[in-house]
Amino acid sequence: xxxxxxxxxxxxxxxxxxxxxxxxxxxxxxxxxxxxxxxxxxxxxxxxxxxxxxxxxxxxxxxxxxxxxxxxxxxxxxxxxxxxxxxxxxxxxxxxxxxxxxxxxxxxxxxxxxxxxxxxxxxxxxxxxxxxxxxxxxxxxxxxxxxxxxxxxxxxxxxxxxxx
Amino acid sequence: xxxxxxxxxxxxxxxxxxxxxxxxxxxxxxxxxxxxxxxxxxxxxxxxxxxxxxxxxxxxxxxxxxxxxxxxxxxxxxxxxxxxxxxxxxxxxxxxxxxxxxxxxxxxxxxxxxxxxxxxxxxxxxxxxxxxxxxxxxxxxxxxxxxxxxxxxxxxxxxxxxxxxxxxxxxxxxxxxxxxxxxxxxxxxxxxxxxxxxx
Numbered sequence: 415x416x417x418x419x420x421x422x423x424x425x426x427x428x429x430x431x432x433x434x435x436x437x438x439x440x441x442x443x444x445x446x447x448x449x450x451x452x453x454x455x456x457x458x459x460x461x462x463x464x465x466x467x468x469x470x471x472x473x474x475x476x477x478x479x480x481x482x483x484x485x486x487x488x489x490x491x492x493x494x495x496x497x498x499x500x501x502x503x504x505x506x507x508x509x510x511x512x513x514x515x516x517x518x519x520x521x522x523x524x525x526x527x528x529x530x531x532x533x534x535x536x537x538x539x540x541x542x543x544x545x546x547x548x549x550x551x552x553x554x555x556x557x558x559x560x561x562x563x564x565x566x567x568x569x570x571x572x573x574x575x576x577x578x
Numbered sequence: 579x580x581x582x583x584x585x586x587x588x589x590x591x592x593x594x595x596x597x598x599x600x601x602x603x604x605x606x607x608x609x610x611x612x613x614x615x616x617x618x619x620x621x622x623x624x625x626x627x628x629x630x631x632x633x634x635x636x637x638x639x640x641x642x643x644x645x646x647x648x649x650x651x652x653x654x655x656x657x658x659x660x661x662x663x664x665x666x667x668x669x670x671x672x673x674x675x676x677x678x679x680x681x682x683x684x685x686x687x688x689x690x691x692x693x694x695x696x697x698x699x700x701x702x703x704x705x706x707x708x709x710x711x712x713x714x715x716x717x718x719x720x721x722x723x724x725x726x727x728x729x730x731x732x733x734x735x736x737x738x739x740x741x742x743x744x745x746x747x748x749x750x751x752x753x754x755x756x757x758x759x760x761x762x763x764x765x766x767x768x769x770x771x772x773x774x775x776x777x
Contacts, residue, residue, distance in 0.1 A: 424605055424608070428601050431595075431598065431599060431604075432594060436595070453607045456608050457607070457610065459608075462680050462681055475681060478681055479681050481684065482681070482687050485688075486684060486687050486763055489614075489615055516588075517593070519591075523585065523589065531766070532762070532769075533684075533766055533769050536684070541586075542586055553683060555682070555684055555770070556685060556770060
């Protein structure tokens with residue numbers, strides 16, 4: 415890849431890194447894994463960048479590669495968050511009556527997403543990002559109808575975790 | 579209790595990630611080596627191809643033994659077959675490996691990775707089977723001449739069991755390596771395929 419293209423890629427990635435951080439946070443546990451996944455996603459994006467034709471927005475294309483890397487390519491030392499840990503945190507939240515509930519709620523939401531399986535995680539992330547069903551079905555490679563069915567199930571699972 | 583109806587609201591309210599990377603961080607990151615599953619599969623597959631191709635080199639005395647028991651032609655044919663099939667599998671493997679594309683859909687990507695893996699698995703299976711058959715013939719012919727007192731059917735049983743045990747152990751070892759590497763991927767793929775069938 416020539417230097418000019420590389421510079422362009424790095425700038426675009428830096429400007430759009432927020433979305434990758436969200437994916438990393440949902441699919442990993444702890445800062446080390448987060449950084450590790452971010453690096454793997456960056457490498458995969460960089461390798462695929464010359465083939466990026468600009469038919470979609472850079473962020474859309476990046477999202478697809480990032481989800482693919484998180485689900486199919488990345489290997490981590492697994493430590494599943496137990497649902498009981500989330501319950502404990504929920505109780506703690508009620509007990510302490512946090513004022514800064516916003517950050518805590520975001521953290522709990524990530525923990526709940528973290529306890530879903532990899533496919534459900536992708537579905538929920540795309541739902542929260544307001545992605546249209548056409549895009550969700552394309553990213554996962556399933557029909558739109560099926561994406562809706564799976565999405566409803568994933569949302570129910572998530573709500574059950576958050577409101578036991 | 580957390581209200582589940584306003585999840586999008588909570589999601590959108592989140593601050594920027596505490597971890598942020600500068601352009602220089604990203605520059606150094608993208609020049610590091612990938613540790614992806616595909617990369618691992620590629621390396622392990624290459625090792626498998628190489629191992630299967632060089633094993634006959636360490637069995638130099640096999641051809642003379644085969645000549646002694648008048649099986650040289652069978653041995654040569656099996657070797658030719660083995661190398662010929664290896665070439666076909668290597669071409670197939672490389673074509674499939676090159677087809678793996680990180681911006682395909684999740685399902686297609688997983689299917690391509692698993693297909694690539696399957697090609698190498700079939701290749702190793704084929705080589706093990708061929709090796710097993712040739713070893714079996716060799717054991718039977720040579721042992722038969724040395725130990726004339728042993729019952730012929732007993733010899734068959736011992737030889738077959740021996741070959742099965744060796745192949746079984748290799749298979750277990752193999753499953754262990756790929757079990758660790760591909761279990762998650764296989765599980766996720768099944769999840770997508772299953773949902774497609776039930777929808």
